[in-house]
Amino acid sequence: xxxxxxxxxxxxxxxxxxxxxxxAAAGAEALARWRTIEVAPGETERxxxxxxxxxxxxxxxxxxxxxxxxxxxxxxxATIAAGRYARIEIEVTLDEGAHFEFGGVTLGGxxxxxxxxxxxxxxxxxxxxxxVVRAVHWGRSVGNFLGRIEIPQHSQKVDAAxxxxxxxxxxxxxxxxxxxxxxxxxxVKAAHGAAIGALDDRAAFYMASxxxxxxxxxxLLVRAFVADAFDSVEDDATxxxxxxxxxxxxxxxxx
Amino acid sequence: xxxxxxxxxEVDGKPILxxxxxxxxxxxxxxxxxxxxxxxSTLSYVLGGRPGYEVTGGSVKxxxxxxxxxxxxxxxxxxxxxGFQYPVEIPGVSFVQFLREAVNAQRKARGEEAYSxxxxxxxxxxxxxxxxxxxxxxxxxxxxxFSGGEKKRAEMVQMGILDPKFxxxxxxxxxxxxxxxxxxxxxINEIMRxxxxxxxxxxxxxxxxxxxxxxxxxxxxxxRIVKSGGPELAQRLEDxxxxxxxx
Numbered sequence: 001x002x003x004x005x006x007x008x009x010x011x012x013x014x015x016x017x018x019x020x021x022x023x024a025a026a027g028a029e030a031l032a033r034w035r036t037i038e039v040a041p042g043e044t045e046r047x048x049x050x051x052x053x054x055x056x057x058x059x060x061x062x063x064x065x066x067x068x069x070x071x072x073x074x075x076x077x078a079t080i081a082a083g084r085y086a087r088i089e090i091e092v093t094l095d096e097g098a099h100f101e102f103g104g105v106t107l108g109g110x111x112x113x114x115x116x117x118x119x120x121x122x123x124x125x126x127x128x129x130x131x132v133v134r135a136v137h138w139g140r141s142v143g144n145f146l147g148r149i150e151i152p153q154h155s156q157k158v159d160a161a162x163x164x165x166x167x168x169x170x171x172x173x174x175x176x177x178x179x180x181x182x183x184x185x186x187x188v189k190a191a192h193g194a195a196i197g198a199l200d201d202r203a204a205f206y207m208a209s210x211x212x213x214x215x216x217x218x219x220l221l222v223r224a225f226v227a228d229a230f231d232s233v234e235d236d237a238t239x240x241x242x243x244x245x246x247x248x249x250x251x252x253x254x255x
Numbered sequence: 256x257x258x259x260x261x262x263x264x265e266v267d268g269k270p271i272l273x274x275x276x277x278x279x280x281x282x283x284x285x286x287x288x289x290x291x292x293x294x295x296s297t298l299s300y301v302l303g304g305r306p307g308y309e310v311t312g313g314s315v316k317x318x319x320x321x322x323x324x325x326x327x328x329x330x331x332x333x334x335x336x337x338g339f340q341y342p343v344e345i346p347g348v349s350f351v352q353f354l355r356e357a358v359n360a361q362r363k364a365r366g367e368e369a370y371s372x373x374x375x376x377x378x379x380x381x382x383x384x385x386x387x388x389x390x391x392x393x394x395x396x397x398x399x400x401f402s403g404g405e406k407k408r409a410e411m412v413q414m415g416i417l418d419p420k421f422x423x424x425x426x427x428x429x430x431x432x433x434x435x436x437x438x439x440x441x442x443i444n445e446i447m448r449x450x451x452x453x454x455x456x457x458x459x460x461x462x463x464x465x466x467x468x469x470x471x472x473x474x475x476x477x478x479r480i481v482k483s484g485g486p487e488l489a490q491r492l493e494d495x496x497x498x499x500x501x502x
Contacts, residue, residue: 212360
């Protein structure tokens with residue numbers, strides 16, 4: 001059941017920020033494997049995951065194909081703090097009035113390379129999507145978000161939003177944003193934004209002037225930053241748990 | 256209490272403070288006035304230890320401790336409070352969370368026990384009431400969406416909660432309407448007018464001094480204190496201007 005006969009390489013647009021060595025080692029068959037999720041009309045399905053790394057973890061590529069029936073809702077919230085190369089790829093097809101909600105955080109140091117790749121196909125009118133991705137990196141690590149939004153001509157009244165922001169805690173870390181909007185319908189809303197920067201040093205000094213030590217200030221600022229990605233998690237306890245488990249990875253970082 | 260000797264400092268290699276000397280005794284409020292570009296804000300940032308403001312000479316002691324040797328957060332734990340001319344907005348961090356972290360970090364640094372959530376809220380409520388700031392505002396992200404006046408009131412609430420020994424207030428009066436000015440003035444008096452405390456009020460105008468009576472007024476020009484006097488000096492500056500008074 002392989003869709004790609006050959007191993008993707010970083011020359012392929014969709015894999016341009018990937019780790020070529022990892023791909024070659026993983027092989028074509030493993031990389032062509034997709035999980036599928038079918039969300040029935042009117043139903044909601046939600047996935048929350050925090051993917052952590054052991055010191056030797058080489059990484060993973062997860063590919064997920066989701067179909068959301070009429071008026072249904074699929075939510076996916078994920079933190080990647082794993083592996084030398086880690087990728088979560090989600091392809092969602094939305095029927096009329098369906099919604100896709102995505103919140104992702106990449107967080108890592110060392111030589112880690114972590115990415116989210118989404119393809120959101122607004123296959124019918126009135127469907128909506130909202131994606132918020134935050135990246136926190138140090139060392140020589142890289143965080144990527146490749147987000148394609150497709151709105152074919154017949155899909156009027158679609159509302160699609162995508163927002164990516166990265167904080168680089170050290171020189172040498174980097175982030176890549178690749179929004180792709182393919183819009184053929186004329187009565188739609190599609191918003192996207194991307195920003196890459198350092199931690200706000202004015203806020204850090206303001207906190208210090210009140211007695212908050214730099215490591216605590218950094219954690220508060222990073223917490224606020226990554227929490228954006230999980231804002232739309234409905235259940236408070238689930239949201240707090242996601243944020244805390246994500247931040248715990250920052251503690252392990254010797255920045 | 257605060258003793259500044261021959262302080263020189265530069266920003267981006269440009270000398271701003273050029274041998275500033277000043278002493279504020281315990282229980283005193285001093286005002287520093289001066290024209291734009293005199294170095295007033297630089298002085299407050301240097302005292303607070305803001306990165307980028309480089310001290311090139313002189314000394315600053317607070318209650319006998321060399322301030323310049325300490326990191327900014329250590330200065331705060333020692334009892335220094337910096338009131339910002341432009342308080343910083345911090346999205347995603349609530350005032351309550353921010354202040355509780357600050358108070359407890361300071362208490363920890365001083366070897367005191369941390370406040371529990373309940374204890375902290377009690378103190379916060381009391382100080383917010385004093386400054387007529389709605390407690391609900393403290394549940395909002397730090398300074399986000401606050402008007403200029405609300406930000407300055409919130410600075411005073413922070414000062415009340417942190418209960419510093421010495422406050423350097425940088426143009427706390429700018430952006431305030433008359434009512435807010437009165438409230439802030441009362442706040443300064445109630446929080447800081449104590450025998451063991453001191454205040455350095457940095458201001459452009461004389462009007463805050465109608466509410467907070469200074470013991471001494473200094474004129475800062477070109478990086479130095481060029482004239483010092485009693486409260487009447489502020490009125491003279493207001494009437495005659497900096498140039499005439501310092502000529």
